[in-house]
Amino acid sequence: MTSATVHPRLRAKPGHVRTKIARNSIQLVFTYRGKRHYIAPGLAADSPWDQKRATDIAFQIQKDLEYGEFDPTYQKYRIKPDPAENEEQDTDVPQPALDLPEIWDKYKAVKIPGKSPSTIREYGWVGNHLARCPHKQLDEAQQILDWAGSHIPPKSRRKLFRYLAACCKWAQRSHLIKTNPFEGSASEVKVKKSSTEEDEIYPFSRREREQVITAFRCSRRYKNYAPLIEFLFLTGCRPSEAIALQWKHIRESDILFEQAFVYAGRDGIVLKPSLKTQLRRKFPINPQLSALLSQLRARDCSGETFVFPSPRGKTINWGNFTNRAWQKVMASLLEIEYRNPYQTRHTFCSLCREAGIPSVQIAKWVGNSAAMIDRVYTKAVENVQVPEF
Numbered sequence: 001m002t003s004a005t006v007h008p009r010l011r012a013k014p015g016h017v018r019t020k021i022a023r024n025s026i027q028l029v030f031t032y033r034g035k036r037h038y039i040a041p042g043l044a045a046d047s048p049w050d051q052k053r054a055t056d057i058a059f060q061i062q063k064d065l066e067y068g069e070f071d072p073t074y075q076k077y078r079i080k081p082d083p084a085e086n087e088e089q090d091t092d093v094p095q096p097a098l099d100l101p102e103i104w105d106k107y108k109a110v111k112i113p114g115k116s117p118s119t120i121r122e123y124g125w126v127g128n129h130l131a132r133c134p135h136k137q138l139d140e141a142q143q144i145l146d147w148a149g150s151h152i153p154p155k156s157r158r159k160l161f162r163y164l165a166a167c168c169k170w171a172q173r174s175h176l177i178k179t180n181p182f183e184g185s186a187s188e189v190k191v192k193k194s195s196t197e198e199d200e201i202y203p204f205s206r207r208e209r210e211q212v213i214t215a216f217r218c219s220r221r222y223k224n225y226a227p228l229i230e231f232l233f234l235t236g237c238r239p240s241e242a243i244a245l246q247w248k249h250i251r252e253s254d255i256l257f258e259q260a261f262v263y264a265g266r267d268g269i270v271l272k273p274s275l276k277t278q279l280r281r282k283f284p285i286n287p288q289l290s291a292l293l294s295q296l297r298a299r300d301c302s303g304e305t306f307v308f309p310s311p312r313g314k315t316i317n318w319g320n321f322t323n324r325a326w327q328k329v330m331a332s333l334l335e336i337e338y339r340n341p342y343q344t345r346h347t348f349c350s351l352c353r354e355a356g357i358p359s360v361q362i363a364k365w366v367g368n369s370a371a372m373i374d375r376v377y378t379k380a381v382e383n384v385q386v387p388e389f
Contacts, residue, residue, distance in 0.1 A: 028061065211335075
């Protein structure tokens with residue numbers, strides 16, 4: 001029997017309490033005061049006795065809903081042990097008295113080794129929400145979902161539910177719990193599609209690109225950032241990869257991107273020994289890029305020296321750079337509409353497509369899939385002429 005299928009013997013009328021099967025466990029599903037409720041009484045779908053008990057519970061809930069006597073705490077609908085049942089039946093799935101934060105801690109301890117700083121930060125983010133939530137028990141799953149609905153924005157709420165579903169799926173397989181009350185909860189959270197820096201595709205034209213680079217070169221206060229801006233335009237790399245680049249990564253014929261600066265919560269900005277979508281990638285050095293790097297390399301620099309340090313010789317804080325240097329220089333270019341600095345990456349990809357470079361090759365250079373290049377980066381370029389047929 002597949003997951004989330006309605007058992008034919010337990011089917012109820014539309015709009016009433018119904019049962020569904022999730023991983024061979026019976027769940028009761030219904031709507032009360034506009035909210036979706038899930039009750040997992042811990043009954044097996046392949047047990048005729050459990051099917052009968054589930055039907056009885058569904059009937060009781062339906063009657064209470066119709067007479068206004070529904071118990072939102074679910075205490076009234078909990079399964080009471082049957083004295084006639086063999087005690088050995090429960091030994092296969094032990095039921096330790098673990099609340100949701102305790103189960104999350106066990107899950108995190110297993111999953112956290114080898115994870116990136118950003119993932120570790122998200123694990124802490126989930127733990128903080130569980131600590132804030134006044135409901136801790138698994139049989140309070142609906143109260144947890146309701147609390148999150150009024151305290152956490154939709155996008156974050158959907159991510160939280162995904163983590164909780166994954167956690168309970170692991171706990172179920174580890175025989176810590178019988179059912180996963182959060183299964184499918186994330187898919188019911190409706191999130192309005194919002195654009196991000198990576199989604200907003202608005203590349204600079206070739207002429208605008210040169211104007212931006214020239215404006216940085218001529219800026220008395222921000223001219224030290226001009227090589228970084230030119231490098232971003234010439235490579236299409238992510239800013240987090242560029243500011244993490246060290247001279248040991250600059251080789252005779254190519255650049256090795258293998259680390260990036262990422263935000264890690266309380267630990268601040270940390271150096272991550274891998275990239276967003278891959279461990280490492282090579283980028284070929286053409287004459288244009290070679291000339292830029294030759295101008296930057298100092299005689300006394302070591303392999304550990306960063307290629308693009310801040311004017312004070314420290315690591316560039318990309319947020320500060322964007323809010324100060326980038327915005328002020330762009331404000332001086334009255335003829336160019338403002339775009340965020342991530343558009344340097346989109347500009348590189350768009351100009352490559354304009355030059356006839358295959359999407360597979362561009363994807364290899366910038367660390368994306370060819371499908372992503374075709375779907376996201378291949379946008380109409382205004383100066384491309386319609387061919388004559």
